[in-house]
Each structure stands twice: as C-alpha cells, then as structure tokens.
Amino acid sequence: MVNEHPVPPFLEWWQAATLHWLLIVGGLALLLTLGGLLVVTLERGPGAAFSKLAGLLLSGAKDLLLLSPRRVWALTWLAVKESIRRRVVVAFAVFVVVLLFAGWFLDPSSHHPGRLYMDVVLSATSYLVLLLALFLSALSLPNDIRNRTLHTVVTKPVRPSEIVLGRMIGFTIVGTVLLGVMCLLSYGFVVRGLSHSHTIDAADVTRLEKAAAIMHEGKLDAQTVRDKKDGDSVIYSRPKLDLQTTRDQGHRHRFQVDPNLATRSRTIHLDEEAGHTHDLSYTIRRSTDASGKAVAKLDYTLGPPRGALVARVPIYGKLMFRDRSGIDAERGINTGDEWTYRSFIQGGTQAAAIWTFDLDPRQFPREVPVEMNIGVFRTYKGNIEKGVLGSLAVRNPKNGLTVEVEIFESMEFAVKKVALPRKIVNYSSKQFIARKTPTPRGMVISPPPGQFDPALLKKTEFDLFRDLSDNGRFEVWLRCLEPAQYFGAAQPDLYIRAGDASFELNFVKAYLGIWMQMVLMIAFGVMFSTFLSGPVALTATLGALVGGLFNDFMTQLAHHQVVGGGPTEALVRILKQQNVVTELDPGLGTTVVKVLLDKPAELFLRLMSSILPSFGDFGYAGFVAYGYNVDLNMLAVHLVTTFSFLVPLFIAGYFFLKTREIAR
Amino acid sequence: MQPDTVIETRSLSKVYRDFWGRQKVRALKALDLEIRRGEIFGLLGPNGSGKTTTMKLLLGLLFPTSGQALVFGNDATEVTKNERIGYLPEESYLYRFLNAEETLDFYGKLFNMPAEVRRQRVGKLIEMVGLSGAKRRQLKEYSKGMTRRIGLAQALINDPELVLLDEPTSGLDPIGTRDMKDLILNLKKQGKTVVMCSHLLADVQDVCDRIGILYQGELKELGRVDSLLKVRDETDIRATGLSPAAVEEVQQVIVKHGGTVKFVGNPTTTLEDLFLHIIAQSEARPGRRVRGGAGDGQ
Numbered sequence: 001m002v003n004e005h006p007v008p009p010f011l012e013w014w015q016a017a018t019l020h021w022l023l024i025v026g027g028l029a030l031l032l033t034l035g036g037l038l039v040v041t042l043e044r045g046p047g048a049a050f051s052k053l054a055g056l057l058l059s060g061a062k063d064l065l066l067l068s069p070r071r072v073w074a075l076t077w078l079a080v081k082e083s084i085r086r087r088v089v090v091a092f093a094v095f096v097v098v099l100l101f102a103g104w105f106l107d108p109s110s111h112h113p114g115r116l117y118m119d120v121v122l123s124a125t126s127y128l129v130l131l132l133a134l135f136l137s138a139l140s141l142p143n144d145i146r147n148r149t150l151h152t153v154v155t156k157p158v159r160p161s162e163i164v165l166g167r168m169i170g171f172t173i174v175g176t177v178l179l180g181v182m183c184l185l186s187y188g189f190v191v192r193g194l195s196h197s198h199t200i201d202a203a204d205v206t207r208l209e210k211a212a213a214i215m216h217e218g219k220l221d222a223q224t225v226r227d228k229k230d231g232d233s234v235i236y237s238r239p240k241l242d243l244q245t246t247r248d249q250g251h252r253h254r255f256q257v258d259p260n261l262a263t264r265s266r267t268i269h270l271d272e273e274a275g276h277t278h279d280l281s282y283t284i285r286r287s288t289d290a291s292g293k294a295v296a297k298l299d300y301t302l303g304p305p306r307g308a309l310v311a312r313v314p315i316y317g318k319l320m321f322r323d324r325s326g327i328d329a330e331r332g333i334n335t336g337d338e339w340t341y342r343s344f345i346q347g348g349t350q351a352a353a354i355w356t357f358d359l360d361p362r363q364f365p366r367e368v369p370v371e372m373n374i375g376v377f378r379t380y381k382g383n384i385e386k387g388v389l390g391s392l393a394v395r396n397p398k399n400g401l402t403v404e405v406e407i408f409e410s411m412e413f414a415v416k417k418v419a420l421p422r423k424i425v426n427y428s429s430k431q432f433i434a435r436k437t438p439t440p441r442g443m444v445i446s447p448p449p450g451q452f453d454p455a456l457l458k459k460t461e462f463d464l465f466r467d468l469s470d471n472g473r474f475e476v477w478l479r480c481l482e483p484a485q486y487f488g489a490a491q492p493d494l495y496i497r498a499g500d501a502s503f504e505l506n507f508v509k510a511y512l513g514i515w516m517q518m519v520l521m522i523a524f525g526v527m528f529s530t531f532l533s534g535p536v537a538l539t540a541t542l543g544a545l546v547g548g549l550f551n552d553f554m555t556q557l558a559h560h561q562v563v564g565g566g567p568t569e570a571l572v573r574i575l576k577q578q579n580v581v582t583e584l585d586p587g588l589g590t591t592v593v594k595v596l597l598d599k600p601a602e603l604f605l606r607l608m609s610s611i612l613p614s615f616g617d618f619g620y621a622g623f624v625a626y627g628y629n630v631d632l633n634m635l636a637v638h639l640v641t642t643f644s645f646l647v648p649l650f651i652a653g654y655f656f657l658k659t660r661e662i663a664r
Numbered sequence: 665m666q667p668d669t670v671i672e673t674r675s676l677s678k679v680y681r682d683f684w685g686r687q688k689v690r691a692l693k694a695l696d697l698e699i700r701r702g703e704i705f706g707l708l709g710p711n712g713s714g715k716t717t718t719m720k721l722l723l724g725l726l727f728p729t730s731g732q733a734l735v736f737g738n739d740a741t742e743v744t745k746n747e748r749i750g751y752l753p754e755e756s757y758l759y760r761f762l763n764a765e766e767t768l769d770f771y772g773k774l775f776n777m778p779a780e781v782r783r784q785r786v787g788k789l790i791e792m793v794g795l796s797g798a799k800r801r802q803l804k805e806y807s808k809g810m811t812r813r814i815g816l817a818q819a820l821i822n823d824p825e826l827v828l829l830d831e832p833t834s835g836l837d838p839i840g841t842r843d844m845k846d847l848i849l850n851l852k853k854q855g856k857t858v859v860m861c862s863h864l865l866a867d868v869q870d871v872c873d874r875i876g877i878l879y880q881g882e883l884k885e886l887g888r889v890d891s892l893l894k895v896r897d898e899t900d901i902r903a904t905g906l907s908p909a910a911v912e913e914v915q916q917v918i919v920k921h922g923g924t925v926k927f928v929g930n931p932t933t934t935l936e937d938l939f940l941h942i943i944a945q946s947e948a949r950p951g952r953r954v955r956g957g958a959g960d961g962q
Binding site for chain 2: 063068070071073074075077078081082085147148149150151152153154155156157158159661662663
C-alpha cells in the first residue's frame, strides 16, 4: 500500500507541532488584533480603540471561561432538533439507497473484492457526511440571523461563546450518530457482500474417493510411500491429489489431499485466491461393499472466507539505498516518473535497497514474516508473462555477514510474502559485505577492512538473531538480479508483519477518520457562519475543504518544488503554450510575474497551507481497504491535530459573533 | 444616574452604513432618554422613525455609532443585563419546529433555571397566555395571535424587571389587544418597568404613563401622556339623566360666564369598546344577536 505521509512518532512530533501551532495561532491573532485596532482607530481615534480592545479581551476571557453547561446543552439540543427538522434523515436514506444498489454494480469476482466494497462504503459515507456537515454548519447561524430567531436568543443571558460551542457540539452529535449507524450498516454490507462458500468440484470428489478406495486395497501403497527421517519427526511424502473447488464469486481455490491419510478427520487451508482462503475439514470413510469391493466416501465442510478482512500490523524499517557502484545513497535512481514516491535500483549491479529493522527476538520465536510490494520498471519487455528476478538477503550490520535467503520472481501489484526462519539452513549464498558511506570526512567503511572474521562464513546454519543481527537490529537487502531491469522501493514497501489486529476495530478507525474530517468541517462551517451570510459561509467552508485536500500541493508550490513556477508563471506558460522546464525569457515582464505577482502568491499559499488542515491525511480508507492496521500513533497525532484546530476555530467564531451586530 | 433609573441613553446615535462603509441612513440622532423604575414608557412614531432601532440598541442587538445606551447602569452590550430583561420582538421570532412547552423550556434553560423551577414557570406562563390547549403543537401551526402569546410568555420566563415590547398589539384581534393591554397594566402593578413601541396610538394612550415621539430619528416630544394630551383651555362636562331643557340651561350658564359652547350631544363610544361589549354579551347569552352598544344606556 502506498503511504506517502508516514506519521512521525507522537513523542517526537508534539513539541515541534506545538511550537508551529503557537506560531501560527499567535501570528493570526496578532494580525486580526492589529487590523481591528487600525479600523477602530481610523473611526474613533487610538484611545477608544485601545479601551475597546481591552474591554473585548476582558469580556472575551470571561465569556470563554465562564460557560454555563446548561445553556450550552440547551443550544446543543436546539442544534440537534434543528438538524432533524432539516431532514438529516434524507442523507441517511441516500446512503441506504447507495448500499442497496451498490450491490448490483460491484463485481465480487474482481481481483480484490474486499478493497472494492470497502472503498465504496467508505467513500459514500465520507461524501455524504461531509456534505451534510457542510450544509448544517454553514447555514444554521445565518438562517437564524435572517429569520431573527437569534434575536430572542441573544437577548437572554447567553454568551456568544455558548452559541458557537452549542452549535459545534450539536452538529457533531448529529453527525456522530449518523456515522455510527452508517458504520454498522457498512460493516454488514461488506461482510455480507464478501461472504460466500464453495463446494468441491464433483469430478474431483469422485477422483478422491476412487483413489482412497484403491489405497484401501493396498494397491498404491507399496509403490509410492516413502518415509524420510528428519530429526525425530517422520514426514510422509505421498502422492497428493490436486483438487479444486467450484467457481463461486468468480474464483476457485486449489488444494491438495493425501487420499491415504484422509481417514482421520483433518482441517487444511485452501490455496489463497482473491485475497482469502477457506478452512476445509474432511474425513474419508472407507468400507467394503456387499461384493467385497473397497469403497470410500468423502465427508467435508468448507468454512467461510478467511483473511479477506484483515488488519495487518506492520513494523516498518528505515530505508537506505546502495548505488550501482556499491556506495550508500539516500535515494536510488529516478526512472523518469514524475511521482517520486519510489526510488529505483538497477538490476545486475551492486545496487540494493536496504531496510534496517530493530526487532525484539522474543516477539518472533519461530520466524520473521516479511511482506513486500515492490515496483518494477522494465527497460525491455522480455517475457512479460514472467516476473523479474530478485533476491532478498539478510545482513548483520555489525560484522557484515550477509546470507541470501530467497530468490524470487517479482509479483507486480501483489503482496509477496517471505518467511525468514529463525534457523536458516536453506540459502543461496553467504558472503561478507561492507557498506561504504560517503561523509564530509571521507568514505566510511563499515565494518572497517580487516575486521571480518572468516570463520563466520564456514558455518552452514545461521540463527537469524544470534548470527545475523546486532542485538535485534538487522538489514534486509533487496536486489534486482536481471541486468537493465529495475526494482522500485519506498520505505513502506517492505515490512515485517508483526501480527494482525482486529479488523472490526480497524473498520471503526476508518470511521473515526471520517469523524475527524466531519468535526473539522463543522468547526470551519460554524466559524465562517458567525460573520458571513449563508451561501458565502458555505462557499468558504467548501474552500477550506478543497484547500485542505490540496494542502500538499500548496506547500510544494510555495517551496518551489513544482516545476513550472508559481500560479501567475503557470498561467503565462499556458497562455504562451510554453513547456514547464524552459525558463521564461528574462525581461521586465518575467520579473513582474516572478517577483511582484508570484512572491506574494507564494506567501499566501504558505500561510494557507499552514492554516488549513490536510483533510486527506484523515482518510484511512486506503489502510482499511488494503488490510493494514491504523496504528494508535497515527490516530493520536491526527486526533491531537484535529483538536488543535477546534480550539482556535471556536475562539475565532466567538470573537466574530461577539463583535458583529446581530440585527440589521 | 439616579438610583431608580432603569434605562438611560446619552446622545445615542445610529447610522446605518453599506458594505463599503458609506452612510445609508441616519436612523437615530442624539437620543437622550431616561426611563424610571415602575413606569410604562411608550415610543411612538411612524414607520422608519427609529423606534425599533432604539429598542435594538437598548438590547445590544445593534452597536451605537456614537453615544451610549445604559440599561441598569451597564452598557447595553453587556450580556448579564439580560438576566433582568424580557423582550418581545416585533414578530415573534421563535423556532417554529418547537412546541410551546419546548420553547419556554429552552428559553428557561438559557436563564440557567433549574429543571424544577422551569417546569413550574412554564406551566404557569402557558396558563397565563391561554395556550394550555395548544402547548404540544409545533409553533408553525400557530395562528398569529397564538404566536404573539407564546412570544409574550417567553419574554416573561425569567420574571423580568424590565420588559421591552416591540409592537405588542400588532396582529392581535381586539380581544387579544385588550388582554395584552391588561397584561401590561398588570406588569406595572407588579412594579415592573415596561418600554413599548408602537404606531397604534390608541394602544399607547391607553396604557403608557410617559411617551416619546420619534420622527426621522429625532425625539420630537417627551412627557406624561395625561399632561401631553390635556387641552388646557377646554372643559369637558359629562352628565347623565339630563332633560333637553336642562341641557339648554347649562349652555346658557356657559355663555353667561363668557365661554363658548363647542359641542353638545351624545358621546360616541369607541369601536373597540363596542366590539368588546358585543363579544361579552354574546358569551353571556349565546345564540342571540346583540343589539345596541356600550352607550345604549345599559
């Protein structure tokens, strides 16, 4: 799964974030205060302006601190009532209709039906709930002001802060209840849509029963059964029958059954298909019929799909690259893609992508499950049916011992699973590799030359943690083996699957993400509606949402990370049909465009990208649909971010409402 | 400011401006006003004379362009003054999706009243304004008169010391008007201060102690109703049981003393009195057409 914005650990994040928050909120507050002072000074002179400011700050502190819970609750209740009157249920009805008919158009036989179903319900929910939040929050206060119903409210001892807070809480309650119900319905829809069962293909059942009957007579046994000693345990290697299930929901599963061992009741997993497997429990009863002929009868039950709805808990490593000449680099090669998420390594050279992990050996007593999803870039087509060959090696960062554990064919667009056993006996090569890192003081080689112990290479069996890691820290090296082909990697592309979290909880987390978006939307809507008329407040809130969604792009524009220059320069290029890489002709026009127009635009963009929340980051649909756990660290960072927006929005809303005339 | 002054304005002015800050209307020009505890004060004036603007300035719904509006000695924009104020807006701007009980309960909560007090007060007020039969109906189903009544009830939910009524009798039928006027007088009896504005002169005359007349934002007249309306060089004599000869004799006496007789005849009643009388009669004896009026000697 693509994760372009990994969230930093909360404890590292909060200090810098708090500072940034204080800077932005303080700066904006100062700006607004100075603006207000200027306006009042022009109208009534500086004395009046300062006394007004002092009065405002004093009453502001009182109004914000001395909130009456009963009044806030009364206004909250009013907002809830109003929402119900304004037919919130319509949004809900639309959602139900979407669910009813989505079933017709969603193809359960698609490659990943789980992703499809979850994408549909999560996007339907978020669009509907966000639209609803937008309309409720941005139109409520302006309506009350226009209908003058607010006159009877503000002439009671109600503080403007209570009006703003009551509205924010009220609409949040409505949205939360709605989201809760939608979450339940969606869960039912996804589970029901994906649930299916198979039966074993009728011809295969006959085949199996025949084989079992023959074995019962002892005809096959003598020729095929071979016992192999392996330590204390005996592994039976017998001719297994390849069987398959019927095709249901567009796929069938394959599996193998040993006809001879089938007499005892057993349970096996079918081969994974369409992102899931099933449990098969079976027994074969053997008997002799009236004529003395051996007969066998297969009894089996095939369970529901397993593994379609998962929440994998990944442990991510730190990614570094090694270039084709074997020197460490921050990034690999750019193969010409504008999207620089993945960096590429060249096949058949010393180039590698290196992930460093830090694990606790106690957590992985038997094996370390690695999953990867790597990009492939072909410079020649080759055999397009076949994947590009690559290898995976484990290296001890302390002594440089490297053991190549797996050679594989890349599976594009699919997760490849490799289990690194604790005891490594099967490997394709073992060698010593030193890493060369360029630093300002020259090349640092680790481990330093001459420090490698050649005895290490004599071993034939390696323990993953004892031999190949330095106190739990080890490196996983990905290399492309075919010359002139490339592998692309980003940090989240290779991870260790530490286990699975509850899918249900993960599903709820996706709704928590939508909830955060909704709460932010409501806060923006209510804040804008304290000083703008209905349609304008609506547009402004929508603007905040769209701006927030394009926050990354704005940041990149403001920091010159987008080719083609600022907004005006881009416009000039469009009009002159000039491409984005050639410089504009130097001259007065270009200077005006670049300095007079684009510099202020840049400042504005920088400010906006700081003020607006990145709504997109709160959408966890990708995580949940692709089966990755939304970790608590990310949730904590996002929840704190949400609340850090709510407080200034509430205070701003209060001051706007306080300083405006309710009547006209 | 004297201790029993409830409202005081000092050269209160309001200029409405457009979006660009250009002056549109001078709605109120340097109003100086003082209203004492326990009086019923009426603001009179044609449409657009600044009555409602004054009211809104006193409530803090508008901010003065210059001058000051003080209510209970505090600035009118101060929220705490609202604890002691009841306000009935020109039209009852209430939430139409609530019913009478919910409405009053909601406003009660805004006064931070505990549930028990609220329940008692809501019941009493619904009874008082005569909406017991309709207390569970949503306000959007109410007639204009009923809306007015529930509006009045919400203005009195906190048992206010000062009641501001904007066109209290507008939209009411004559009985409703009478009830409203009785109620205003009743409030005065309880020692409350009432400020009302209206362009229905008869209503103001009936209940107000003092009036101010506004025209184009300026205060044109201010004083006690009885003294303002008194025609000092005319005398009104009313009597019953006089024969035409006796009337003739009285006229001669007047002429003898150098006076001029301007009118002799039977006084007419007001239409309001006639209407109320007919309704009262109809209720006493249903089914019969009532003849005559209040002045027919009964």
